[in-house]
Amino acid sequence: MTNLALFDLDHTLLPTDSDKEWGRFLVRTGAVDGDAYGRANEAFYQDYRAGRLDMPAYLRFCLAPLAQYPRDQLDAWHANYMKEVIEPAIRPEAVALLDKHRAAGDLCCIVTATNTFVTAPIARALGVEHLVGTRPATAGGHPDGRYTGDYVGTPSFREGKIACTEAWLASLGKTWSDFPHSFFYSDSANDVPLMERVTHPVATNPDETLRDIALARRWPILELFQ
Known part of the structure; x- marks a missing residue:
């Protein structure tokens, strides 16, 4: 599966x-x-x-x-x-990590707090089809409309990443229970809520706070950019 x-x-x-x-x-x-x-x-x-x-x-x-x-x-x-x-800045180690999951047939998604104007082209450059990020508002809600300076919906940040990820899964007709295993790779202690939600959290290039949390909880630590 x-x-x-x-x-x-x-x-x-x-x-x-x-x-x-x-x-x-x-x-x-x-x-x-x-x-x-x-x-x-x-x-x-x-x-x-x-x-x-x-x-x-x-x-x-x-x-x-x-x-x-x-x-x-x-x-x-x-x-x-x-x-x-x-x-x-795109490193072969990151591409290899993505390729490992793609080769396994996993459903891959970048989940970031950064807005989708900045990150959508980056996701494409990394070959990742699915992106969850904070969505900038546009005039009249038109996809190609001028940006208003506001944002739409819940920011994809801290607990908001869970809500945004679940909304994305629902758009695909899926829930967490459809996946025997779920992984989340992150460097930041701000992402602990979503890391707690998946079955396999991986502290990746972790900041000091997340490193301490990962060590205490025995989460794997991945130094991707050594």
């Missing part, structure tokens, strides 16, 4: 943070105020690492630039971002 394989993205499949790097890319292009945006971007990132991120406040911050520019401009910038930042 098919198993379920879930993967966090930033610092798990990628040795970097795609959301933070997108913000830094916007600073380099001049799309945002360099000093102010750069300081806020770093502060939010440190809050995330410390487990104290105000997610609604962060989403207002990181989605605001999407509302300031038309989609064709954003897409052009994102294509350059992929070439300059993401493609050089």
Whole structure:
């Protein structure tokens, strides 16, 4: 039977943070105020690492630039971002991990807090069909509409990752019980709720807090980018 394989993205499949790097890319292009945006971007990132991120406040911050520019401009910038930042960061170890689960016939999905504008092209570059992420709102709800700076539904963050994953499974006509085994690979203590939900949590390139939790609970630790 098919198993379920879930993967966090930033610092798990990628040795970097795609959301933070997108913000830094916007600073380099001049799309945002360099000093102010750069300081806020770093502060939010440190809050995330410390487990104290105000997610609604962060989403207002990181989605605001999407509302300031038309989609064709954003897409052009994102294509350059992929070439300059993401493609050089895709490591063979991450591809091999994905390939292992794909070869086994597992249903694979990236489950990330980062918004889907940033992450959908990354998932495609990694060859992963399914993506669960925070969804930016568009004018009139049209898929190709201009971004509003708001988000839709539950952010895919902490306990919200469980709700978003279950909604995605339901869209496929599936539930957790359809899978004899479920895996979730993550680097972050913020992902402990979803790690507790699967049958096989794997602390992958774990931060200090998650490493301590994994050791205490005897979860496997995978150093993917040694």
